[in-house]
Amino acid sequence: MNTNKNTEAQRLTFAEKLYLPELAKGMSITFREMFKPKFTRQYPEQRWDPTGSYRGRPVLVLEEGKERCVACGLCSLVCPAMAIEVQAAETENEKERYPEKFEINMLRCIYCGFCEEVCPEEAIVMSKDYELLFSSQKDAIYGKDRLLVPVEQLQDRLDFLKEYK
């Protein structure tokens, strides 16, 4: 192609104006593509296993039968989407608190991971769970019952945080 000329008719060589060689080039590309390996995953059967760096659904770490969370409310404060609501209550121990109510509205959550970053106790972390579905708006508000996950299941993420946070 001669790019010094002004119009398309002048720029193109005769072979390019004839169009057939270019057409053959295009055809050969599509023909070769036909036999290349495909990368499509057959989703419900073949699931993707994320690594520790994946930011899925935020969860609360459950360690030795109770949550790590001390209900400081920093996550709720930092959350840009205002998805987290924490209400603190006191434990039997002196000066110690626990979240009486901890709710994340999963319709609001944007998976930014700020809550995890700001948490002084490493009590809220992002899990690998990316399959979220709800049938109503009410259903999308996850309480403590659905947020608490045993620490063993979150080891990948905790290791990742130890290294990079």
Next chain:
Amino acid sequence: MGNFVFDLIGKNIVAALVICIIPLVFILPYALIAILGELKIGAWMQDRVGPMRTGWKGVLQPVAEVVKLLQKEDITPTIANKPLFNLAPFIVFIGAFAAFAVLPFSEKFIPSGINLGLFFVFAVGSFAVIGIVMGGWASNNKYSLLGAMRSVAQIISYELPAGMVFLSIATIAGTLDMQTIILNQSGPIWNWYIFGGPQGGAIKFLFIPFFVILFIVYLISSLAETNRTPFDIPEGESEIVAGYHTEYSGMKFAMFFMAEYANMYVVSAIIVILFLGGWSSPFGTSFMDGPIWGIFWMVGKAFFFVFVQIWLRWTLPRLRVDQLMYLGWKVLLPLSIACFMAIAFLAMIN
């Protein structure tokens, strides 16, 4: 020569009915295979896997699609002209199906061995456009009407070069009869008309470029006549929704769809008959030849061109309307006339 059904049953009404039904029985499974091919080949060319859920690797997908179309509500717009609207898809399909009457499947089977076969195909090939205009106009929808008008302009423009190709082959073969045209090309592979035909002499090799140009001209015109990409401006979805079948749904839409696929086979079969020796074997008369192998060669070669049409569809973008007219009138028509004159000269000196 002849027809094996008449040999088996005798020349009576039952034999005639059987002969009518054989192409229909052929079209239905062929359409399913072609739809599957369209989906799968298109997917592979775009680095996808295509349908995978229905049956093994999705091979039953076309069946599912047909069932879906059968179950769909058959809507007729209130302001449409109902008789014409309902008739149109069937006319389009009849146009495609009628062409099968003269398409040979083998040495021993051609539904109707009339000696005007080529002319008949050309005549009923224009039949589809009546149905398209009828459907587009009766729909009372601006997009349908635009699509129908574009279709008419396109088919009229591209019938001329196609007609010149038919004329050239008729001139060199000296007949319009499909079976005789194929029989002329039997024997070694260089007897095919794309390689200059059976007439002897080294002089024919000078004329091979003209035959190849005619072959390409007909390949392009046939795409335009079947309204396939890159000539699908009558149904260009990004411009005019779905063109002439915008308002159709359910089984009537399926008829348009099936007519398109039947037409694809018809034009592919004509390419094969005119240029590639029809049912004759590429290995000469001694190897893999005969009436049964004839079906294999005829259908196999035609399926290859159906594949080429699908391949082109998933490779090329749609032409603009002015480009379409430019190509039809200013490129293909003069080229085909020039080639016709060269081939007429070859026929004269032989």
